[in-house]
Amino acid sequence: MKQKVLVTGGTGYIGSHTIIDLLENGFEVVCVDNGINSDTYALSAIQKITGVEVPYYHIDLCDLEALSIIFKEHNDISGIIHFAALKAVGESVEKPLLYFKNNLESLINILTLSIQNHIKGFIFSSSCTVYGDVSQSPVDENTPIQEAASPYGRTKQMGEKIISDSLKHTTVNSILLRYFNPAGAHSSGILGELPINPPQNLVPVITETAIGKRDTMTVFGTDYPTRDGSCIRDYIHVEDLAHAHTLSLKFIFDGHQTQPVEVFNVGIGNGLTVLEIIHAFEKQTGVKLNYQLGPRRPGDVTAIYSDYTKAKHLLGWSPQHDVDDIMRSAWKWEQFRNEHL
Numbered sequence: 001m002k003q004k005v006l007v008t009g010g011t012g013y014i015g016s017h018t019i020i021d022l023l024e025n026g027f028e029v030v031c032v033d034n035g036i037n038s039d040t041y042a043l044s045a046i047q048k049i050t051g052v053e054v055p056y057y058h059i060d061l062c063d064l065e066a067l068s069i070i071f072k073e074h075n076d077i078s079g080i081i082h083f084a085a086l087k088a089v090g091e092s093v094e095k096p097l098l099y100f101k102n103n104l105e106s107l108i109n110i111l112t113l114s115i116q117n118h119i120k121g122f123i124f125s126s127s128c129t130v131y132g133d134v135s136q137s138p139v140d141e142n143t144p145i146q147e148a149a150s151p152y153g154r155t156k157q158m159g160e161k162i163i164s165d166s167l168k169h170t171t172v173n174s175i176l177l178r179y180f181n182p183a184g185a186h187s188s189g190i191l192g193e194l195p196i197n198p199p200q201n202l203v204p205v206i207t208e209t210a211i212g213k214r215d216t217m218t219v220f221g222t223d224y225p226t227r228d229g230s231c232i233r234d235y236i237h238v239e240d241l242a243h244a245h246t247l248s249l250k251f252i253f254d255g256h257q258t259q260p261v262e263v264f265n266v267g268i269g270n271g272l273t274v275l276e277i278i279h280a281f282e283k284q285t286g287v288k289l290n291y292q293l294g295p296r297r298p299g300d301v302t303a304i305y306s307d308y309t310k311a312k313h314l315l316g317w318s319p320q321h322d323v324d325d326i327m328r329s330a331w332k333w334e335q336f337r338n339e340h341l
């Protein structure tokens with residue numbers, strides 16, 4: 001029998017790609033989202049790609065009573081992947097309480113129901129922002145956690161602690177995946193990042209500038225101590241990231257997890273500068289980008305990229321896509337979006 005997985009935030013960017021990966025690997029999926037940063041377009045794309053109509057609940061995870069209905073209607077859920085959260089770093093600085101309320105209350109509610117319903121595996125979307133302003137890279141899972149640079153980052157640090165403390169004496173096993181910089185889109189070209197709030201991440205800003213939705217874009221900081229003066233990040237293809245979730249659930253379901261909570265970095269282990277990303281885009285697409293060089297932006301760390309040895313050894317995960325795949329798929333998606341959505 002297929003194992004059933006509840007995906008929260010499932011109509012969002014990473015959630016929708018993960019649903020496809022789960023379906024392609026023999027899982028059954030139920031999706032919940034309140035549409036605060038996505039709409040149900042993703043569900044129709046998922047159906048086109050996989051042929052599966054995923055049951056969908058339009059529910060705010062902060063509403064415990066409404067959320068519990070899903071578990072009444074699906075009493076055979078064995079895994080949860082919890083993506084639902086607000087994720088804009090800048091907005092979290094302006095509205096910290098909104099971020100604490102939404103991201104922590106929704107986590108507490110879904111954890112409460114996970115414990116009550118004897119869920120086997122709980123996967124949490126954490127982030128490399130938990131490492132804070134690191135002085136050197138690559139970072140592995142034992143790199144000391146620094147002060148969070150934003151309330152958003154703090155919700156991830158607190159989220160990790162809430163999960164560890166709450167699951168210590170339960171039968172729920174959890175994996176915390178610390179994502180580096182997810183980018184790119186599904187290879188079909190009909191699914192990618194489609195946020196309601198304007199995207200702030202580099203790759204969608206590049207594709208929106210290239211297609212003419214933005215007149216120009218700015219490279220924030222050219223005096224960092226890096227190869228070309230711009231910041232270094234670890235860009236991971238969203239399809240590779242999605243697969244890490246499937247492997248994490250399998251790891252738990254197959255009985256390989258030996259402690260209640262495990263942490264894994266998910267990045268490709270290779271740092272690229274902002275200017276290198278821009279040039280990779282131009283090379284892959286033949287489109288010249290209109291960009292300008294600007295001052296540093298508060299809160300940006302100089303360089304951070306991952307050591308993913310632990311995920312490789314324990315989960316059997318390794319990235320299958322490089323930066324060129326990221327650029328090609330992101331551009332294909334931007335063009336589709338521009339024409340059809």
Ligand SMILES: NC(=O)c1ccc[n+]([C@@H]2O[C@H](COP(=O)([O-])OP(=O)(O)OC[C@H]3O[C@@H](n4cnc5c(N)ncnc54)[C@H](O)[C@@H]3O)[C@@H](O)[C@H]2O)c1
Pocket residue numbers: 008009010011012013014015032033034035036037038059060061062082083084085086087102106125126127128179180181182195201
């Ligand atoms: N994209 C990144 O760069 C990145 C990096 C590290 C970690 N993450 C984390 O990964 C997760 C998914 O990110 P994403 O890029 O897919 O973002 P996203 O905004 O596309 O998806 C998040 C989804 O959660 C939903 N949501 C938010 N609050 C909710 C609530 N209270 N109830 C129900 N649904 C709610 C939103 O509508 C959205 O569809 C988030 O937890 C994010 O913090 C993202």
